[in-house]
Amino acid sequence: MDGTGLSDREQRALSAIEAELRGDRALDRMLRSGRRRRRAAWAGVWAAVTAALFVAASVTVSEALLWGCAAAWVLTVVTALPLAVERARQRRGRAGPRAEA
Numbered sequence: 374m375d376g377t378g379l380s381d382r383e384q385r386a387l388s389a390i391e392a393e394l395r396g397d398r399a400l401d402r403m404l405r406s407g408r409r410r411r412r413a414a415w416a417g418v419w420a421a422v423t424a425a426l427f428v429a430a431s432v433t434v435s436e437a438l439l440w441g442c443a444a445a446w447v448l449t450v451v452t453a454l455p456l457a458v459e460r461a462r463q464r465r466g467r468a469g470p471r472a473e474a
Contacts, residue, residue, distance in 0.1 A: 416453035
């Protein structure tokens with residue numbers, strides 16, 4: 374391709390393919406679960422880094438390690454919180470609406 378873009382015929386074909394892919398729920402579910410797994414893996418990595426920095430800061434009483442632990446903790450929470458919220462919403466949806474007393 375010489376960088377001139379897609380022809381009208383190619384653009385219509387691409388639009389048709391994209392429309393079909395958007396309607397594929399199984400593909401959408403698979404792609405979303407892949408993102409969740411990667412995010413969960415990163416949350417685990419950040420949790421391990423946080424724990425290691427906390428232990429190191431406790432043993433050495435180093436201010437730099439303590440600040441590093443605080444920064445890693447923030448990254449852990451930012452990474453894991455959306456997963457926890459999504460999980461809670463899924464559980465609430467499966468349980469069904471509760472009867473009001």
